[in-house]
Amino acid sequence: MIALLGVSKSFGRLRAVADASFEVPKGRVVGLLGSNGAGKTTTLRMIAGFMPPDAGRVMIDGLDTIDRSLEARRLVGYLPEASPAYGEMGVEDYLRFRGRLYGLRGRALADAAGRALARCDLGEVARRRVGTLSRGFRQRVGLAAAILHDPPVLVLDEPTSALDPKQVRQARALIRDLARDKAVLVSSHVLGEVEQSCDEVVVLARGRVRARGTPSDLASRGGPGVGSGSGGACRVEVRAPADRVRALLSVVPGVAGVEALSHEDGWTRARVAFAMTADDPRPAIAAALSAVPLRELSREAIGFERAVLDIIESADA
Amino acid sequence: MSAVLCIALREARSFFRVPLGWVVIALYLFLTGVVFAERTLVPGEPASLRYLFSISGFLLLPVAPAISMRLFSDELRAGTIEPLLTAPVRDLEIVLGKFVGGVLFLLAILAPTLAHAAILVAVSDPQPDPGPIAAGYLSLVLLGGLYLAVGSFFSTLTASQTLAFLSTFLFLLVALLGTSDLVAAPPPTDRWLAAVAIGPRLADLGRGVIDTAHVVFFLSGTALFLALAHVSLQSRRWR
Numbered sequence: 001m002i003a004l005l006g007v008s009k010s011f012g013r014l015r016a017v018a019d020a021s022f023e024v025p026k027g028r029v030v031g032l033l034g035s036n037g038a039g040k041t042t043t044l045r046m047i048a049g050f051m052p053p054d055a056g057r058v059m060i061d062g063l064d065t066i067d068r069s070l071e072a073r074r075l076v077g078y079l080p081e082a083s084p085a086y087g088e089m090g091v092e093d094y095l096r097f098r099g100r101l102y103g104l105r106g107r108a109l110a111d112a113a114g115r116a117l118a119r120c121d122l123g124e125v126a127r128r129r130v131g132t133l134s135r136g137f138r139q140r141v142g143l144a145a146a147i148l149h150d151p152p153v154l155v156l157d158e159p160t161s162a163l164d165p166k167q168v169r170q171a172r173a174l175i176r177d178l179a180r181d182k183a184v185l186v187s188s189h190v191l192g193e194v195e196q197s198c199d200e201v202v203v204l205a206r207g208r209v210r211a212r213g214t215p216s217d218l219a220s221r222g223g224p225g226v227g228s229g230s231g232g233a234c235r236v237e238v239r240a241p242a243d244r245v246r247a248l249l250s251v252v253p254g255v256a257g258v259e260a261l262s263h264e265d266g267w268t269r270a271r272v273a274f275a276m277t278a279d280d281p282r283p284a285i286a287a288a289l290s291a292v293p294l295r296e297l298s299r300e301a302i303g304f305e306r307a308v309l310d311i312i313e314s315a316d317a
Numbered sequence: 318m319s320a321v322l323c324i325a326l327r328e329a330r331s332f333f334r335v336p337l338g339w340v341v342i343a344l345y346l347f348l349t350g351v352v353f354a355e356r357t358l359v360p361g362e363p364a365s366l367r368y369l370f371s372i373s374g375f376l377l378l379p380v381a382p383a384i385s386m387r388l389f390s391d392e393l394r395a396g397t398i399e400p401l402l403t404a405p406v407r408d409l410e411i412v413l414g415k416f417v418g419g420v421l422f423l424l425a426i427l428a429p430t431l432a433h434a435a436i437l438v439a440v441s442d443p444q445p446d447p448g449p450i451a452a453g454y455l456s457l458v459l460l461g462g463l464y465l466a467v468g469s470f471f472s473t474l475t476a477s478q479t480l481a482f483l484s485t486f487l488f489l490l491v492a493l494l495g496t497s498d499l500v501a502a503p504p505p506t507d508r509w510l511a512a513v514a515i516g517p518r519l520a521d522l523g524r525g526v527i528d529t530a531h532v533v534f535f536l537s538g539t540a541l542f543l544a545l546a547h548v549s550l551q552s553r554r555w556r
Contacts, residue, residue, distance in 0.1 A: 089331070
């Protein structure tokens with residue numbers, strides 16, 4: 001449903017997004033992760049049609065957001081960062097106004113507003129002015145406005161940043177529920193939340209897509225994406241005394257420490273910690289241990305948060 | 318309901334939901350009330366609102382920018398421009414909707430001043446000629462529309478309402494004074510200034526003379542500044 005094809009965007013000399021490409025298929029929740037200034041909001045704004053890319057194309061269900069902008073925008077429900085809404089308007093009035101902009105009229109408009117109010121648990125504040133609401137309620141008003149016209153694509157910029165824990169759980173459940181028949185792209189700073197609520201993750205750093213995959217993929221896999229430039233540890237099991245294993249491994253470039261423990265069966269299990277390195281250290285470890293029988297050489301699962309932080313930090317380095 | 322009307326009605330209603338709208342109404346009614354009491358209700362003078370209409374160029378000077386400064390600057394400041402520009406609505410429809418919303422609010426401001434005409438009818442003998450009064454109100458709407466279009470353009474340029482107000486106010490003030498009799502420009506500049514002068518056109522309309530050239534002048538000026546506002550809004554997408 002959403003496809004970015006080599007998208008770039010600059011503001012003056014600042015390259016906010018550089019050659020970004022990824023897709024968000026229907027029925028999936030994709031999390032867009034990155035530190036401040038990574039290009040998340042700019043990417044979401046281009047998808048929502050707020051600004052065009054300088055290069056590349058953004059497609060919504062096959063519609064180019066420049067050539068067929070109005071049709072593409074009609075398919076997108078967009079929650080901007082900070083959920084801006086007219087403070088002097090009542091909540092229900094505001095939703096009806098938004099619905100009219102998307103072509104809803106009469107009974108369809110009333111039903112859509114009622115549904116959005118109910119789904120975002122806004123019934124008790126439906127007649128209050130938006131400006132008098134707490135930030136959490138305002139965020140839910142923004143979410144209600146985004147889902148009001150039942151769009152097939154949802155683009156949500158920090159949708160839970162102002163919510164309390166209970167509301168976060170509700171919003172997460174709502175997003176999961178909405179994703180059954182929609183493509184949902186969510187940006188967030190909260191890595192744990194993304195890990196729990198997203199099917200896939202795209203990591204942006206300095207405007208470039210640095211990694212993508214499922215949260216468990218990113219958490220466990222080594223090699224490109226996570227391996228490059230990251231620290232971590234490997235587990236090794238070899239048939240050799242612990243002292244010899246330590247001696248063999250301590251000369252491998254990048255190794256920061258070796259914990260080895262021999263067992264009665266003659267095998268030694270070792271944990272090899274390595275510092276930041278440009279390459280996956282496993283080939284070097286395997287080479288160093290080539291003279292002894294090797295039965296396991298695996299990379300430790302380093303955890304989703306650690307993996308994402310490694311990717312971001314290595315891009316920033 | 319078209320997007321233009323939808324945006325216009327929201328805009329017009331919003332003025333009544335914020336203190337600024339009521340302050341603007343009070344300011345205009347106070348200014349026109351003073352002029353009406355001091356210069357129109359004068360025993361022995363002909364029953365006419367001509368003076369009121371002829372100086373409306375100055376009476377609307379603080380009022381129109383106060384209306385127009387909200388149109389885009391407030392959206393830019395509050396960030397509400399983002400959901401608006403990502404809705405399936407053309408930029409031109411947004412500009413026209415906001416402009417029409419401003420004009421609707423202006424009409425709401427002008428409506429109570431019909432009381433001046435009613436008072437004049439009640440206390441005058443002979444009765445005032447309704448033609449010049451109708452033409453005068455037409456001049457107020459045309460002039461207000463032009464002022465609001467100018468203000469809309471300046472409002473698209475900045476997120477600061479104060480800056481939008483001051484830039485519109487100063488532009489209109491310079492335009493009014495620069496094309497008035499107070500400035501003695503050498504030929505051919507004097508002819509150019511006369512061609513874009515607002516004061517003589519208001520005076521004609523206040524006398525009941527509905528010259529097509531005057532109407533075209535106000536409408537084309539309005540269209541020009543709305544087009545500039547449209548270009549300015551569109552250019553924001555590329556910045």
